[in-house]
Amino acid sequence: MGIELRKVSKQVGAETYIYETNLSLEKGGFNVLLGTALSGKTTLMRLMAGLEPPTTGELWFDGENVTGVPVQKRSVAMVYQQFINYPNFSVFDNIASPLRVARIPAGELRQRVERIAELLRLTPMLQRFPNELSGGQQQRTALARALVKNAPLVLLDEPLANLDYKLREELRDELPKLFKGTGATVVYATSEPLEALMLAGNTATLHEGRVTQYGPTAKIYRTPNTLLSAQVFSDPPINTANVNKKGDTFHLTDAVSWRVPNGFAGLGDGSYTMGIRPHHLTLGTAPKNAVKVCATVLVAEISGSESVVHVNVEGNNWVSESHGVHPYKVGDSVELFISVERCLYFGSDGQLLTG
Amino acid sequence: MIEKTANKKAWLFVTPVVALVAFNALIPLMTVVNYSVQETFGDNVFFWEGVKWFEQVLNSERFHESFLRQMAFTGMILVIQVPLGIAVALTMPRKGPWVSVCLVLMALPLLIPWNVVGAMWNIFALPDAGLLGRMINGLGIDYNFTQQPVAAWLTTVVMDVWHWTSLVVLLAYAGLRSIPDAYYQAAKIDGASAWAVFRHIQLPKMKHVLTIAILLRFMDSFMIYTEPFVLTGGGPGNTTTFLSIDLVKIALGQFDLGPAAAMSLIYFLVVLLVCWVFYTLMMRSEKQ
Numbered sequence A: 001m002g003i004e005l006r007k008v009s010k011q012v013g014a015e016t017y018i019y020e021t022n023l024s025l026e027k028g029g030f031n032v033l034l035g036t037a038l039s040g041k042t043t044l045m046r047l048m049a050g051l052e053p054p055t056t057g058e059l060w061f062d063g064e065n066v067t068g069v070p071v072q073k074r075s076v077a078m079v080y081q082q083f084i085n086y087p088n089f090s091v092f093d094n095i096a097s098p099l100r101v102a103r104i105p106a107g108e109l110r111q112r113v114e115r116i117a118e119l120l121r122l123t124p125m126l127q128r129f130p131n132e133l134s135g136g137q138q139q140r141t142a143l144a145r146a147l148v149k150n151a152p153l154v155l156l157d158e159p160l161a162n163l164d165y166k167l168r169e170e171l172r173d174e175l176p177k178l179f180k181g182t183g184a185t186v187v188y189a190t191s192e193p194l195e196a197l198m199l200a201g202n203t204a205t206l207h208e209g210r211v212t213q214y215g216p217t218a219k220i221y222r223t224p225n226t227l228l229s230a231q232v233f234s235d236p237p238i239n240t241a242n243v244n245k246k247g248d249t250f251h252l253t254d255a256v257s258w259r260v261p262n263g264f265a266g267l268g269d270g271s272y273t274m275g276i277r278p279h280h281l282t283l284g285t286a287p288k289n290a291v292k293v294c295a296t297v298l299v300a301e302i303s304g305s306e307s308v309v310h311v312n313v314e315g316n317n318w319v320s321e322s323h324g325v326h327p328y329k330v331g332d333s334v335e336l337f338i339s340v341e342r343c344l345y346f347g348s349d350g351q352l353l354t355g
Numbered sequence B: 001m002i003e004k005t006a007n008k009k010a011w012l013f014v015t016p017v018v019a020l021v022a023f024n025a026l027i028p029l030m031t032v033v034n035y036s037v038q039e040t041f042g043d044n045v046f047f048w049e050g051v052k053w054f055e056q057v058l059n060s061e062r063f064h065e066s067f068l069r070q071m072a073f074t075g076m077i078l079v080i081q082v083p084l085g086i087a088v089a090l091t092m093p094r095k096g097p098w099v100s101v102c103l104v105l106m107a108l109p110l111l112i113p114w115n116v117v118g119a120m121w122n123i124f125a126l127p128d129a130g131l132l133g134r135m136i137n138g139l140g141i142d143y144n145f146t147q148q149p150v151a152a153w154l155t156t157v158v159m160d161v162w163h164w165t166s167l168v169v170l171l172a173y174a175g176l177r178s179i180p181d182a183y184y185q186a187a188k189i190d191g192a193s194a195w196a197v198f199r200h201i202q203l204p205k206m207k208h209v210l211t212i213a214i215l216l217r218f219m220d221s222f223m224i225y226t227e228p229f230v231l232t233g234g235g236p237g238n239t240t241t242f243l244s245i246d247l248v249k250i251a252l253g254q255f256d257l258g259p260a261a262a263m264s265l266i267y268f269l270v271v272l273l274v275c276w277v278f279y280t281l282m283m284r285s286e287k288q
Helices: A041-049 A091-101 A106-119 A135-148 A165-179 A193-199 A217-222 A227-232 B010-036 B052-059 B061-091 B098-111 B114-125 B131-138 B149-177 B181-190 B194-222 B226-231 B243-253 B257-287
Strands: A003-012 A015-025 A030-034 A056-061 A076-079 A153-157 A185-190 A202-207 A210-216 A239-246 A249-251 A257-259 A270-276 A281-283 A290-303 A306-313 A316-323 A333-339 A344-346 B038-040 B046-048
Touching (some): A003 A041, A015 A202, A015 A210, A030 A041, A030 A193, A041 A076, A041 A153, A076 A135, A076 B181, A106 A135, A135 A165, A165 A193, A193 A217, A202 A217, A210 A227, A227 A344, A281 A306, B010 B038, B052 B257, B114 B149, B226 B243
Parallel strands (some): A030 A185, A030 A202, A076 A153
Antiparallel strands (some): A003 A056, A239 A270, A249 A257, A270 A344, A281 A333, A290 A306, A290 A333
């Protein structure tokens, strides 16, 4: 059940925003839509909300066909990247607004608003106005409005993107907990792979108007079905290179090769694309079962406890991410270790190869 | 730490501005102050009169009448133009090729000089030769703005509405355009009515530009001179003699420089006071 898109597509003028999509989001689950800007996250959400009718296909919600049912007739809550609150309503009235539209009696309304305010730590701010709140408080007010409604479908469109780092961490922690147990199907759009991982639940990766994969977040991260999904779901970007399979070895170059892992024995000889995430390329100390290559440093960045080093390996520009602060200089020759057992292999059609 | 150093060279850059402001604001203003407290019979001979002219102006029936006339006119202008401007702005398209067409059409009246507007409407509304005047009379309504006070008032107000509502429209439209789409979506999801969207989203979001629009329209209409002067010359009788027309009559018609100077200062203070009160009120309501 939950929300189901059946062969849904969306065209605006000559442009296709969403290609034919089949997607079924589990009821009561926390679902992440992951994709870069313009990948169609917002359009997909607007379709789910009923803010826009799909060009083709059907939208089902809890076993009911809701295609073309306008948003007012359905119970949907939505939170945006911008902090959207009624500017001349106090926080209390803002949270109460969906209940007032639904004509909830005053006593119950007060109770529900206060309970939600408590949950979101807004109780001291109830009498204030949105422009007197910090960004985090404004967004929590908007979230409270979405929560208080008890809508079975909650859409969160990059709700943390406009918050500063600290607040983002805090709210990101709270969000899945807030919706847990409400029974609401939550859809959360984000452009940050790390955010998707932290939110857990299920993830759908989007690329240029197509859903490339949907499933449990951790599983998608570990085994992306295509190179595209792997690229969408990797930050820093996943490294790729052409490898040649000859017999029982994969060759990056003539000199650099490793044994084909078990299960790939049936694979024919030839050229494949390998993908490896930055933190499986290590500089300095060698991890177990790693293959050593020589590399030249192109750019070295230090992000706190991690060193992100862009290197050139046999003509491939790769990014490596390793623990600790390593002061590399541009142009340095370094030894890079590839944890080959973490490599993903893709066929010429971009599909993940499994043994 | 950045140390602040006294830089005397800065005066070099400020002096021209000070000189300019002194030349075009302070000196003329002080001349008026000078006239307002003295009597002169020409030849640059002055006699000290103290607050005599101020008392005379404030006690004169004539000033009271033109002041009330002015208030009534400005009140009507604001009551008509602000809601009308908002209404027009709301009906304008938000995107598409018609946006620029509408904007240009709206801006057109604003580009016409005051005296031309006055002359246009004078000819347009003439009961015997003007298109509008002939039409109204043709409908069987006796209309002659050069003789009937009510007709003169109506014509003046309609002319000003025609000339200046666009300003409110453009400002309100700018305010509306700055509201992110997400607000409308959120309201739609909440199931808010069109009235609720206007009352709780559009109006509060337009507050700042509307404050500016009201202030501008207040000041402009309160100091209006050219258009009614060209249209009616303050007549019939003195029924459309607004403050500035009256002021010019006293200063240049009767050459009563003392009372005229006192009156201009009072006039100036009234504008200043109203603007200050209005601005303070708006800012206070902003803070709630």
